[in-house]
Amino acid sequence: MPEPRYRVAIVGAGPSGLFAAQFLTARNDIDVDIFDRLPTPYGLLRYGVAPDHTSIKAVAHALARVFDSPAVRFLGLVAVGRDVTREELLAGYDAVIYALGASEDLRMGVPGEDAVGSRSAREFVAWYSGHPDAEPQSLTGVTQVAAIGVGNVAVDVARILIKEPLALDVTDMPADVLGELRRARVSDVWVIGRRGPQHASFTTTELRELCRTPGVAVSVSPDAFDGIDESLLDRRTRANVAVLREASAAETPWPRVRLHFLFWRRPVEVRGDPVRGLVVERTALDASGRLAGTGEIETLDVQLVLRAIGYRAVRLPGVPFDELLGVIPSEHGRVLDGDRPAPREYVVGWIKRGPIGVIGTNKSDARETVEQLLADLAVMGPRSDRIDLLDTLAARGFVPSSYADWQRIEAAEANRGASHARERMKIELWHELLDLVQSERPGGPIPPN
Template identity: 40%
Template sequence: MTKLRLAIIGAGPAGIYAADNLLKAERKFDVSIDLFERLPAPYGLVRYGVAPDHPRIKGIITALRDVLDRGDIRIFGNVEFGTDLTLDDLREHYHAVIFATGAVRDSPLPIPGADAIGSFGAGDFVSWYDGHPDVPREWPLEAASVAVVGNGNVALDVSRMLAKHVEDLLPTEIPPNVHDGLAASKVTDVHVFGRRGPAQVKFTPLELRELGELRDVDMVLYDEDFDYDEASKEAIATNKQVMVIDRILQSWRQRPSANGAGGEASRRLHLHFYAKPLQVRTDAEGRAIAFVYERTRPDGQGGVVGTGEVREVPVQAVYRAIGYFGSPLPGIPFDKRHGVVPNREGQVLRKESNEHVPGVYATGWVKRGPVGLIGHTKSDAMETVRHVINDQASWWNPAHPEEESIRQLLAERGVAWTDLDGWHRLDAHEIALGEPHERARIKVVPRDEMVRISRGE
């Protein structure tokens, strides 16, 4: 009986679901899966891309943990593909590989001043407040007035974390350096800008509703944004999610603080719709001093057109939350325009010929771009796994498929990898750190400390 030795690069939801789907799939061969992750801890963006005050979403970790804890998937953390392990190494030791490396870079905002001092990618800020080991410990939070560009859930997460009082984050798992940074924040006003109208936003009702529940934060909306065209009225009438979003926004419009009147709160969160980014205006030293936008209007079909009216809001910081972008992988075809690995249903394709690269597959955001929720990731993995199973004739022929050989290779190269037992040690350590403070956990941030604890050194 044939045995498939499979490598999966990336231990976030996409990689773990792919492993789980393959082990549960109907097939005529045995399977042995090794999961490689460049960070010392698994779970990817569920650990490092979800705001710490979202314990419901973090509940996904429980399902992922259940998969790993079955013991039929080996995990090698703190192993970087392209540095510690190459494509040639994978061909030497496995029959196939699935890349599930996600999308963690910020999409560029192509306007003048986007690289100003005080202009940040939202993904970098998320990584900071989630205690990612590869970002600086400190974050500049000197701005009183801040612009957040984007109308998706990441934009709302960033806005909420900027506007929320740090005491209200104490029950969460934020690391000490993040608490200290947010406690020193000078922010009073957070302005969220979206190019289209309230009926075309990309965030979910749950995310939106949480904004209005922030303590000592006034929600500020503007009446001019709610003169709906027929397409918006149709969207509200026919789409339940849009209907709920509109209901939330309309309830906020009834508050005393709405329409720029201002309430009694010490912080304000402004929602600006029909605002197309034009420029981040800077001073002589290159620091952000204003966000410049063109007022748009509905085109009658769910889109917008420019009005020619230019406005600006004084700000000292800008956060670009317009989406994530994939990163190229050494030796693997890459579509620089869309930030994905070119593929057909997960089969990686050569850019020149569109032919399947034997033995190479992709799943998750590096496969389809940074769209969709966890449910999409599951079905996505299933599609890729189906091709892995059916492509048996074109698998690689590894010279050393023995399970022990990859451990020997990493040991010879001096790679300090972490395994599942190591993650359990780190997990228990973080939970223990949180217990005296009645917190779920306190994350360990420095990579070397994560590795030391995981390896029991």
């Protein structure tokens, strides 16, 4: 008699979910179904990592090996709450891992924030990364841009805007995006932080790359370095400060673009609709060490404002959620329902710990969660009353997309890229993705949203 097998569902095919699948398939008695709302796996590796950072995107090749296992299935175009419920997942699997990341933006909370030309950096990144949900970005008439935030997302959008467009031709950016960037006439980009450079979360490699972009003159607000005791800084922060000092002191004759780091400033108003200015207020630490406005204001003549001040996860229907922190509450990866663990439910990635860490952080995070899951399965044993969720979906006339469908998309992108002398070019339109998915599959149209 064959040994009983466990079946685990992972909701989200980004890095955290795929790392979890890797750990699970190290066992030979676990089948894994990986669900995603998109017909394409890899999450932020595909749609969040800057297209010109090919070394980081190459991580996807390593993660793709998880799909070589016959114990793993990719089930795309399936959204929890739209196509399946929490209860159905729990009825179909011995355990469920939520790995959905953080897809909602934090807001500045200032007048004019919703004007045309004021949007989140996440939306801008989605546009140049070819996400099918992305709204197009016109750069017509945009000469000055403000990126609000002092993390790597602000660095990425600034670099894409100031980089020579020809240097982006080797990337997988969609043709329409490259065309818009080639036509753009951006002359000034502002990176704005409420505190000083010693408080910024840039990684030094990213910051150095930005500051050394050819043809770009870098300036740093004169008061940025006031009061910094470098002996008290950690290695990364000290290196960041050194990069900024060096870049601001360098001479760039006849610059193509100017990059301004404006520290100790906070946005207080977006002017115009469409945007024609950003009002910022100088900040300082008060006697109690809290950040406060000084009343000194200035207006930057920008036509595009991109906020990069953080993200939060979105509630999944029926799943416990901490509205204040924007995460699924958990303890070492076990989902908490009130003060008690929710049986057979687990969480990994940003929806577990918040939007912090780099791609590699998800590996140790997933290991912790999977260890708890395996310990629980050892006690509970495999269920004998599981439903077949694919049968349930099929009864509704719905067939998820497969890994083979993704391979067709990947091949089509490679063919499109070859015609432009590059490795691949993203397919960014929903109808084109769905045409490829449905070309060899039964069933009717699959709703993208």
